[in-house]
Structures are given as C-alpha cells and as structure tokens.
Amino acid sequence: MVVWTSAWLHGAAASDDVLDALQIWGESQEVRAADDELAAQLELPGPQDVPAGPAMLLAALRRAGAAGGELALPVSGDVRGLGGASAFAKQALRRGEAAVLPDVGLGLVPETIAEGILRWSVHSTGELPPAEHLPIGEAEHGMSSAMREAASTLVDLDIAKHRPGVREEIAETVADRPSPPWPQTVPQRPLRILQRASEVEAILWVATDDAPGGALSASATRARTEALKPLFDSVRAARRASVAEMVRVVAESADKH
Structure with a gap:
C-alpha cells in the first residue's frame, strides 16, 4: 500500500495497477473512515456505513493532498511512526503494521475481517514527529x-x-x-x-x-x-x-x- 500509493500519487503508476497489486492480500478490499468527522472530511464511508472500494480511498488521498507514504511496524515497546496515544496508534499496534501519510495526517490500518476480505481503516494521526531515517x-x-x-x-x-x-x-x-x-x-x-x-x-x-x-x-x-x-x-x-x-x-x- 505504501509503495504503490506513493507511486500513484507521483504519477508513476495507474490506479488500476494499484488496485490489482493490493488484491494479493485480499481479493476484496474495502475502506472506512474511523470516525464520522473524518468520513465527512474525506468523503468516505464512516464506521457505521457500507464500506467503499479502494478506488475511493485513492481519490480521497489525492483530494487531501497526500504526496507519499511511510511504513510503520509497531510492536510493544517500539511505536515509532505512530505519534502519541490515539485510536490510530492503538489499532496499528494491535495489527502490527500501518501505512502513514504524514503530510496530510492520515494513517491506514489493514485488517482481515474474513477470508479474502481486507478492510482498510482510515484514521487521523494528528501531527507526527519526523520519520527516523535509516540508510x-x-x-x-x-x-x-x-x-x-x-x-x-x-x-x-x-x-x-x-x-x-x-x-x-x-x-x-x-x-x-x-x-x-x-x-x-x-x-x-x-x-x-x-x-x-x-x-x-x-x-x-x-x-x-x-x-x-x-x-x-x-x-x-x-x-x-x-x-x-x-x-x-x-x-x-x-x-x-x-x-x-x-x-x-x-x-x-x-x-x-
């Protein structure tokens, strides 16, 4: 998600290529915003709404002005990339992975909810510290x-x-x-x-x-x-x-x- 979305945002990949690449992790992909306020802001379904497809997520990221993503792989005792305590940090830590778009303050957490079905929850991250650069x-x-x-x-x-x-x-x-x-x-x-x-x-x-x-x-x-x-x-x-x-x-x- 991080690499393909970044490529698409920079014009280096077609949206169909992104959607096809994601299917290796789940034949069916769905997207929801984590709360109603963020749903309205991004024009995405809220937590109680029928989920949308990932194409709507890509459009929302483009409208929000996202430029590229980062990978977070949090574990207990090491939550770099998540910022302070938040609903996003809690879900990302539970899952052990998240895609972060720091320039627009958004985080995406994947979760397999049934065989072949992967759901992406979109969270507001708030302001995050600069990512640690490791050559x-x-x-x-x-x-x-x-x-x-x-x-x-x-x-x-x-x-x-x-x-x-x-x-x-x-x-x-x-x-x-x-x-x-x-x-x-x-x-x-x-x-x-x-x-x-x-x-x-x-x-x-x-x-x-x-x-x-x-x-x-x-x-x-x-x-x-x-x-x-x-x-x-x-x-x-x-x-x-x-x-x-x-x-x-x-x-x-x-x-x-």
Whole structure:
C-alpha cells in the first residue's frame, strides 16, 4: 500500500495497477473512515456505513493532498511512526503494521475481517514527529550482524539444537508469503533486502516454535527471547528502510519526468 500509493500519487503508476497489486492480500478490499468527522472530511464511508472500494480511498488521498507514504511496524515497546496515544496508534499496534501519510495526517490500518476480505481503516494521526531515517545499507548490515550475534548466543546458551526438517520448515514459511508485484521504477536492492527479511523472519518463527516434546524451560525460553529480540527488531528496521528507499526512488524518478 505504501509503495504503490506513493507511486500513484507521483504519477508513476495507474490506479488500476494499484488496485490489482493490493488484491494479493485480499481479493476484496474495502475502506472506512474511523470516525464520522473524518468520513465527512474525506468523503468516505464512516464506521457505521457500507464500506467503499479502494478506488475511493485513492481519490480521497489525492483530494487531501497526500504526496507519499511511510511504513510503520509497531510492536510493544517500539511505536515509532505512530505519534502519541490515539485510536490510530492503538489499532496499528494491535495489527502490527500501518501505512502513514504524514503530510496530510492520515494513517491506514489493514485488517482481515474474513477470508479474502481486507478492510482498510482510515484514521487521523494528528501531527507526527519526523520519520527516523535509516540508510538502507545500514539496515541491511544491521540485520546480518544481528543474525550472527543471535546464532552465536543461542549456541552459547546450548539451546540451538538440531531439528529434523528445519530447512523444509523455513522454505515452506517463506513460500507461503505472497510475492506482490512492484512498480517498474522500484530498484532491485530494497527488493532483495525485503526478500532477505522474509527469510530471516521465517527462521525466527521456526526458532521460536518449540517442536513437540522439545519445549524449553522458562529460563531457557526467556534467554532465547532476549537473544532473538535484536534480530526481530532488525527485520522490522530493514523492511521500513527498504520501503522508504522504494518510495524515495519512485518519487524522484517520477519528478524527473
């Protein structure tokens, strides 16, 4: 949503391309404003109204003067990109992801409400602090370093046990994640980093999923969680940096034309 909407707002993608790209996450997409005041302001359905389609959302963002988006991936203890306490921050934290359009003070939170149906809730974010800039090279290096450190720590703790079929589990987890299309002007480096982040995340989920009969003690589980937390954080940072880089390149490419 962040990359395709930014591309469309800069004239680097057609609206049909945006709508087609979103369908990989839900064949049916619907949109509602989070409150009646915002609904009236954006000319979108309110929380009690029949939802609209995503085309109406794109039109509303254009009318509002949006220029581009940012990705937020909040978790407990790290809610960067959400501002202070708000209905938007609460829903984004519960979902773990949001698209933020800071120049117009709007946030979009996706939620799967039934199989094949994805609903976008549009919130007012209020004034947000400037987004933290993390160079994409630094994010990539951080993820690689965190992975080495986590592996070393788990070995030292003697909880990095051999697990039959682990490679197959990881490959299956990666394969199950949809591979969305991207605008033509998106550079390859952030795409490679996003793919790597998906692979590392798959390793993380397998590492934290205890095999039957192999559950760890409470102290070992805590040690494992502490060892893996920096790696979880680095994956989120790599994703945010990759999306920010794609938005930047798409915008610059469009502006040159």
